[in-house]
Amino acid sequence: MPTREIYWNIDHHTLLYAVFVFALAIFSYGMYRRARLWFSGQKEETFGQISRRLLFTLRNVVSHRGILRETRPGIIHALMFFGFTALFIGTCLVAIQVHLGWPILYGNFYLYYSLSLDVFGALFVGGILLAAVRRYLFEQKFLRNTRDDAVILGLLFSILLTGFMVEGARIAVTSPPWSEYSPVGYIFSKLLVAALSKSQGTQTCTAAAISTLHRTIWWIHMMLAMGFIAYIPYSKLLHLFTAPLNIFLHSTRPKGALKPLALEDVEAKTLETRVFGVLSPKDFTWKQLLDVDACMRCGRCDSQCPATLAEKPLKPQKIILDIRSQMEADTQGRLPGGKISDAEIWACTTCRACVEHCPVNIEHLQKIIDLRRGPGLMEGKYPAEITRAIKNIQFQKNPYGLGNEQREDWMQGLDIKRLSASDGAILFWVGCAGAFDNRNRQTTRAFVRLLKEMKIDFCVLGREEMCCGDPLRRVGNEMDFQQLVKQNIAVFKKYNVKDIVTCCPHCFNTLKNEYPQFRGNFNVLHHTELISKNGNRIKDLLNKKTRATLSDKTITYHDPCYLGRHNDVYEGPRELLCLLPDTELREMERSRDRSFCCGGGGGHMWMEQRLGKNINEMRTDQALETGADIIATACPYCLTMLSNALKAKDREDVKVLDIVEVLAGG
Ligand code: SF4
Ligand code: SF4
Structure with missing residues (x-):
């Protein structure tokens, strides 16, 4: 019956358990240290709806929905993730058979098991190689290369390579009749025999030589695997645990809602411990600190951030990593105005693009607001224009x-x-x-x-x-x-x-x-929602006047962040614009959830843009690229910001209109 002997050719394999316990101890210590850092934070709201959360996490992880939003890196990650998962399950089955005595790996099941593991292992290797090519051969603007990345890719590649070599050596010696069910191992068996024969200067090599090689590589393979386990909490590999955990603990608040500050709870604290907002990592909740440990440095948040793209001091990924490194160095260390500069904190337009595109549900925006709350509420520190706007609201x-x-x-x-x-x-x-x-x-x-x-x-x-x-x-x-x-x-x-x-x-x-x-x-x-709900009435109103003034006009629609990404209202406004006869709706390259902010949110309506490029002008350029006669939008801030940019560009031949103005005939 097709099967294979577990621990074939390996003496003293019990030694492996000692090494495993050692690796597990290093792993556990690392995890304990991380957990201790997280729980240095404040208490967090309770997390109900366990089964709904489990389903959500499972759906996200299995479908790779967030990751595959960026196709190429998404596919690379999927190859590595599913390869890793298959090999992990395969290893667990071996462990169950050995330790519980369940006869699992026999007969047809063994054949398909063997075939699947080879295929997934090969895909895994493919993923690693593609990841290395992407990282090291092509310039990636938003991907940071660290030593950790190189170590992880090298470690994974070595584990897989030695794994296939072990399999190949075993097949070369035992020649099982079902070796074609291990296609990669089979190829390796041929390569090993050829390589050994060549090194020995003979036509064939002895089974003893291959057995010795098998034993040596087996131990190397196992030591690398144990090293991998021990390395997890000290590296980016930590996200193997923190990413699904973070997705599981995701916020169930509506997307557009910031978390309320429980003012009474803070006031109930002693003067020494009372902090409104965040001044140091310990002022975040434990969930927010876990959040920063889920970051896998993929750079997607940076690639979508209008402030980053406008060369302003803010990079959302850096905010997350700065909080992490300050948490590791000293949970009481100063964040706003310390590790994270005021310029970074105030460059955010609160557009939510970073949160929307983070595949592991990290909440950058809430943290940035908390970093504004700290100095603002504790020290009265706001930029001068913001202080003026606050006073205006207080008095007028x-x-x-x-x-x-x-x-x-x-x-x-x-x-x-x-x-x-x-x-x-x-x-x-x-x-x-x-x-x-x-x-x-x-x-x-x-x-x-x-x-x-x-x-x-x-x-x-x-x-x-x-x-x-x-x-x-x-x-x-x-x-x-x-x-x-x-x-x-x-x-x-x-x-x-x-x-x-x-x-x-x-x-x-x-x-x-x-x-x-x-x-x-x-x-x-x-x-736009109210008008859409009265669709028939609006159709009747799109009369000759509209037809005459807008006929043959091209319109492009700018998604306001607080309507789109904060509230998922994307299609309604477009459907209204499509009701207009004899007009063409042309999409900008960045639209819907990838829409580029107008630059006016998060207090920026009242702030001068002093650093980097003007976000409103960048967005206007994107709109002008469509060749549209009219930029339609559905937000007063966007209207102001885009109108100002058109004026600055001397392009007042193009109109910026709210959708209701477009429906009224411009
Ligand atoms: S909310 Fe927008 S501006 Fe702020 S960090 Fe995120 S992407 Fe950048
Ligand atoms: S915060 Fe999210 S999107 Fe940004 S680098 Fe980390 S994992 Fe990627």
Whole structure:
């Protein structure tokens, strides 16, 4: 019956167990040290929904969904991962047979086992070679090569090579009739015999010589494998454990919601231990510290980060690795303004591209906000323009610093209802940009006209509306944010508000995803969603006027980060644009979840761009490359940033319009 003798030709194999215990001890010590570092962090919310999480992790790991988003590196990783998994399972089966005495590796099962392991082993080797070629022969802008990478690739390659040599030597001596079920081992057996014969200057070599070689390589193979086990916690290989664990413990908050700071919990601490936000690694939660240990330095976050691509000081991967190295050096060491510079922390536009593209669910954005919260809340440290914007919100309830009495100026000449308690109309949340910024007032008025034409019953809060709090939260001022949210919720409850629509994705995201953290649960729609829901009515409205003014125009759509990546609203706006007759919708190279930020989020609407290139101009160049006559978008910040860039480029022949303006005929 087809099988093979385990430990064939190996004397004193029990010695291996001693080495294994030693390797396991080094491994366990390393894991213990990592776990001790993680648990130096703060407590974390509890993790329920175990079976849902298990399924999610299994689906992610098995499908390699996140990894395969980048096709070439994804395939290389898949070859290595599935090769490794198959060989690991194969080794476990051997161990079960030897130690539990279960007769597993016999007959047909053995033949398929042998064949599968050879095939997966060969694919694994292929993956290693491709990874080495990619790393060392082609310049990879976002991939850092360290000694660790070379050691890992070398170690894996050596383990596989010696494994095939051991198999080849065994086949050469025992010549089993089923050796074709070990195709790679069979080839190695021929190569070994040829090589040995040549070295001995004879036509054939003796079985004794091959047996000796087999024994030697077997021990080398085993020592390398034990070295591999011991090396895991001290190298990038740690992600074999931390990556699936991190995926399992992924946040279940809506994508666009930042974690609320539990102000009461922090206030309950003693003065010495009280820290709002993060000043050093110990101020992160243990889950956030585990997060940084899951990074496998793939560079995908950097490759998508607009700040990195605009040559600003920020690289999201570096933020993660800096937190890790500070955690290893001293969990009490200073992070913001220390290991991580203020320039890095404030270069982030909160676009969420890094989080979206990280295959192991690392949350860069939450950490960057925590690093803003620390110096902001503990030391009052914000960039000067941000301090001004915060003061404006504190005193005028809007970041523009304009008197609140001007909040209704855009309404002149339009007959608009104010909200009253008995009214069941949908609340149109205008937002500060829509109410105070001259260009965005045009969008607001266009939307109101459209609502009226569509006969949708709506009303506004007028001067009772305040900033939704998004700018405060994104710059790290959680205290003022929470205060403002509670005030807004009180107003909504006073008027029994149930449905809200807004043109601003920042307001939309905060009202929809973050207000529920403070018991403010409302049905919130972005204006594109409300229009889509009334699809038939809008079709009727796309009348001759639209046809005449937009006919033969080419439109490109810029996905606002807070609508797209933060809320997965990608198709609705496009479907609306496709309703326009005689127009062509042309996609930019970076669109949907790969969309490039306009540069206005995360407080940057109020900050000068002093370092690197201008993100808004880069995005405008991408839009201009499509040859479009109109850049359509659905966000007041994007509208402002892209309009400014067109002005700077002297390309005002191209229009930037909100979708409602496009639907109204430009
Ligand atoms: S959120 Fe955007 S800008 Fe900030 S680090 Fe991530 S990719 Fe870069
Ligand atoms: S943080 Fe995520 S995307 Fe960035 S390098 Fe690490 S694993 Fe890759």
